[in-house]
Amino acid sequence: MSKLHVSTTVNGDPVEYLCDPRETLLDCLRDKLNLTGAKEGCGTGDCGACSVTVDGRLVCSCLMLGVEAEGKEIETVEGIADGDVLHPLQKKMIEYAALQCGICTPGILVAAKSLLEKNPNPTEEETRYWLAGNLCRCTGYDKIIRAVMDTAAEMREAS
Amino acid sequence: MALDDRKSEFTFVGTRPDRPDGLDKVTGRAKFGADMSAPGMLHGAILRSPHAHARIVKIDASKAEAHKDVKAVVTRADFADVPFKPGLEGEFWNVLENVMAGEKALYDGHAVAAVAATSALAARDALKLIEVEYEVLPHVTDVDKAMAPDAPVIREGAADYSVPEGMHPNVVRYHESGHGDVEAGFAEADLVIEDSFVTEATHQGYIEPHACLGALGGDGKGELWCCTQGHWIVQKTCAALLGIETSQLRVTASEIGGGFGGKTTVFIEPVALALSRKANRPVKIVMSRSEVFRATGPTSSASMDIKIGMKKDGTITAAEGIFRLQGGAFPGAPGDMTAMCAFAPYNLTNVRQVGYDVMANRPKQAAYRAPGAPMGAFAVESVLDELCNQLGLDPVDVRLKNAAHEGTKASYGPTYERIGLVETLEAAKAHPHYSAPLKPGQGRGISCGFWFNHGGETSVSLALSEDGSAQVMVGTPDIGGSRASMALMAAEVLGIPYENIRVTVADTASLGYNDVSHGSRVTYASGLATIKAARHAVEKLCERAAAKWGIPVDAVKWEDGCAVPSGPNAGDFDPIPLADITADMGRTGGPISGHFEATPEGAGVSFGTHIVDAEVDPETGKTSITRYTVIQDAGKAIHPTYVEGQYQGGAAQGIGWALNEEYIYGDDGRLQNSIFLDYRIPVASDLPMIDTVIVEVPNPGHPFGVRGVGETGIVPPLAAIANAVSNAAGVRMRQLPMSPPRILAALKDNG
Numbered sequence A: 001m002s003k004l005h006v007s008t009t010v011n012g013d014p015v016e017y018l019c020d021p022r023e024t025l026l027d028c029l030r031d032k033l034n035l036t037g038a039k040e041g042c043g044t045g046d047c048g049a050c051s052v053t054v055d056g057r058l059v060c061s062c063l064m065l066g067v068e069a070e071g072k073e074i075e076t077v078e079g080i081a082d083g084d085v086l087h088p089l090q091k092k093m094i095e096y097a098a099l100q101c102g103i104c105t106p107g108i109l110v111a112a113k114s115l116l117e118k119n120p121n122p123t124e125e126e127t128r129y130w131l132a133g134n135l136c137r138c139t140g141y142d143k144i145i146r147a148v149m150d151t152a153a154e155m156r157e158a159s
Numbered sequence B: 001m002a003l004d005d006r007k008s009e010f011t012f013v014g015t016r017p018d019r020p021d022g023l024d025k026v027t028g029r030a031k032f033g034a035d036m037s038a039p040g041m042l043h044g045a046i047l048r049s050p051h052a053h054a055r056i057v058k059i060d061a062s063k064a065e066a067h068k069d070v071k072a073v074v075t076r077a078d079f080a081d082v083p084f085k086p087g088l089e090g091e092f093w094n095v096l097e098n099v100m101a102g103e104k105a106l107y108d109g110h111a112v113a114a115v116a117a118t119s120a121l122a123a124r125d126a127l128k129l130i131e132v133e134y135e136v137l138p139h140v141t142d143v144d145k146a147m148a149p150d151a152p153v154i155r156e157g158a159a160d161y162s163v164p165e166g167m168h169p170n171v172v173r174y175h176e177s178g179h180g181d182v183e184a185g186f187a188e189a190d191l192v193i194e195d196s197f198v199t200e201a202t203h204q205g206y207i208e209p210h211a212c213l214g215a216l217g218g219d220g221k222g223e224l225w226c227c228t229q230g231h232w233i234v235q236k237t238c239a240a241l242l243g244i245e246t247s248q249l250r251v252t253a254s255e256i257g258g259g260f261g262g263k264t265t266v267f268i269e270p271v272a273l274a275l276s277r278k279a280n281r282p283v284k285i286v287m288s289r290s291e292v293f294r295a296t297g298p299t300s301s302a303s304m305d306i307k308i309g310m311k312k313d314g315t316i317t318a319a320e321g322i323f324r325l326q327g328g329a330f331p332g333a334p335g336d337m338t339a340m341c342a343f344a345p346y347n348l349t350n351v352r353q354v355g356y357d358v359m360a361n362r363p364k365q366a367a368y369r370a371p372g373a374p375m376g377a378f379a380v381e382s383v384l385d386e387l388c389n390q391l392g393l394d395p396v397d398v399r400l401k402n403a404a405h406e407g408t409k410a411s412y413g414p415t416y417e418r419i420g421l422v423e424t425l426e427a428a429k430a431h432p433h434y435s436a437p438l439k440p441g442q443g444r445g446i447s448c449g450f451w452f453n454h455g456g457e458t459s460v461s462l463a464l465s466e467d468g469s470a471q472v473m474v475g476t477p478d479i480g481g482s483r484a485s486m487a488l489m490a491a492e493v494l495g496i497p498y499e500n501i502r503v504t505v506a507d508t509a510s511l512g513y514n515d516v517s518h519g520s521r522v523t524y525a526s527g528l529a530t531i532k533a534a535r536h537a538v539e540k541l542c543e544r545a546a547a548k549w550g551i552p553v554d555a556v557k558w559e560d561g562c563a564v565p566s567g568p569n570a571g572d573f574d575p576i577p578l579a580d581i582t583a584d585m586g587r588t589g590g591p592i593s594g595h596f597e598a599t600p601e602g603a604g605v606s607f608g609t610h611i612v613d614a615e616v617d618p619e620t621g622k623t624s625i626t627r628y629t630v631i632q633d634a635g636k637a638i639h640p641t642y643v644e645g646q647y648q649g650g651a652a653q654g655i656g657w658a659l660n661e662e663y664i665y666g667d668d669g670r671l672q673n674s675i676f677l678d679y680r681i682p683v684a685s686d687l688p689m690i691d692t693v694i695v696e697v698p699n700p701g702h703p704f705g706v707r708g709v710g711e712t713g714i715v716p717p718l719a720a721i722a723n724a725v726s727n728a729a730g731v732r733m734r735q736l737p738m739s740p741p742r743i744l745a746a747l748k749d750n751g
């Protein structure tokens, strides 16, 4: 099958790639742009390890085709920190030991950032339901939920 | 030089610094198994059997081989001729047979051929060009049915010497142990309860699928990158399966996205190397989630009979258990472990346990966190709960009354050294959770749990740099923050800041053999080796100071990162800080390093007690966990936050196992739920916060008192939750998972 040319923006950088129409956005990010931060945990939209935002909307990049990224603004885990300044969520995840193996962490960070942009003051229940699409097998979620809620509190105070 | 072997006052140990790999992991920079690529790399894909049991009559790969995108096809013929031996003795053969089927496909998902092609899509497409002719055979997936006289035989001759005469060939190992006279014990009891329990197979469920990148040349030299819990076992096994020398294969462990025991063996690694050898190019293989479920190690399913006798005052007079574990189409189901762990928390006069290792047409089981122990605890602790209910006794008091302690002869043989079970039970009793009121519809359950813990072959090197910083090379992949613990222990000995120490997981060419990150051994064994390697370096630092001062080396001691005279008679010299000694080391005798290698034997067994509140909806049968408390003995918590994390993670996996997770096979022997949508592990909205209490009863076998903490946390949850649900629903739950339909059925049976 012949490949299609795609122009898109990832973490603010204009990028181009050629992809097979069957390849997912996740495949393109990882294999063509070498942005391996987003992970494939399932390929079926069930684990959230591949979470990115597309035009500000949280999506599973394994469920979107690479060709559909044409003209869009994609944000991945690699774009969360501002240069060498970590986002407060990144700092809190480390401080709370909210990761053990860390394979779910990129997806959780992208999803949690998107939560806090929509809802700066989430309850524990709202946080748990928002992150229900991001599987973590290591932590039991306790420290993740605490890290996200504490970040929210800190960001509210700072603003 | 005076160095106390035992330590109880700490500067760094017990603090909670940021983990050294934190930045990489929150920025997406950390490289996991699938994140590596190589110039000229091909992509591999594996063709898998759609049948549960079938003779492979013919494999015709000619169409695939002729395709322009395909660079190699391999089948069993491309691997070494490893000899078949019965039981676990022939583990290389078993692994090879699992990695690539020989004469028969033994389960749905069993690998039968593999291709390497120029892209992942091309590889997947090429699989469709391989034609396999199967002769389908009768299959069996259930453990009790696999032991029945008319069950299809998975493999003749697989049983080892331990199996009594007359058993079905699918029974491949047998274990029996205990002491005292159980019949006499039952006769003394005021109440004897006998009951049967069933648990289904569950998967470790690590979020990172298996992934590797291998290159093997015609000269027999190879390089392999993979996500694994232990790269030396990968090196050794791949070398055996490919017929090359072990040392010629260098294996590098990637960051690992969870393992829980499931990444302690090989699946795709030898296949990638075989493809690479044939294609003369590096080959990458990444499993899909469905391949992970169908073809990598789930845990065993189990069928168990328990009989326990108790006096009115709560004294256990005798206990007996029969544990049948199904471990897939290969020997290895931990029926022996289940049997040995089941009654281990208790001080019993009369106890007998029997374990069976049974084969069935399912994937080869792999270790899963305290392998075998959770199911046995579920059965035993359920019967204990029922005895307490019927005799009107408090379940914590009864466990305290019978609890094992230092000097108790364990149910599985040895006599315990200092252990912390009583302390966890006392902490449970004192915990506000235990006395908090329950709402209508809620029930509370408690359970104890035991795990052996493991030492294992361990080798660690530590090198000091001129500027006084230190690098530590360990051989145990870091699954949950262990590099932080190693750095804390090295800092404690060297007396330099935690931040000045960099811990690296070395590749197989850089250290001697290291056993896998399993058996809760990393903080214990690699920790012990790190401490001893650091002490080795400290000895040399003291020697340099002694030489400088012109005094004997035993007149120098190490204190707060400095060499100091050991007492007033040693002389009056100013302390020399570590960095001052290393700054000169090139001129005073050369580089200063420390090394330690051994197979430490003092892992120290571990116990925990869990308290759970569950609420059962009688309309839907759905269970919610409303409160959860884990209490466990850590010996000494090196980094307490990561210890809590282990407790919480074990509890969460136990909740999934108890309530929801199971391998579901159709009548055709095919796995029905091979994606996360259908095999649903707990998500954030399913769980409450999980409280933890770290009990510290130092392990005499570790210089700082560490006991492993990784595994014990999954032992009590199945039973504790089953007891909570049974108490909430008013009916004893004997089968896991306690999914809504099973709870509704139990409620209905109960009227």
Ligand code: FES
Residues within 6 Å of the ligand: A039, A040, A041, A042, A043, A044, A045, A046, A047, A048, A049, A050, A051, A060, A061, A062, A063
């Ligand atoms: S990989 Fe996309 S949701 Fe799992």
Ligand code: FES
Residues within 6 Å of the ligand: A098, A099, A100, A101, A102, A103, A104, A105, A135, A136, A137, A138, A139, B207, B257, B258
């Ligand atoms: S930290 Fe391992 S899956 Fe979340």
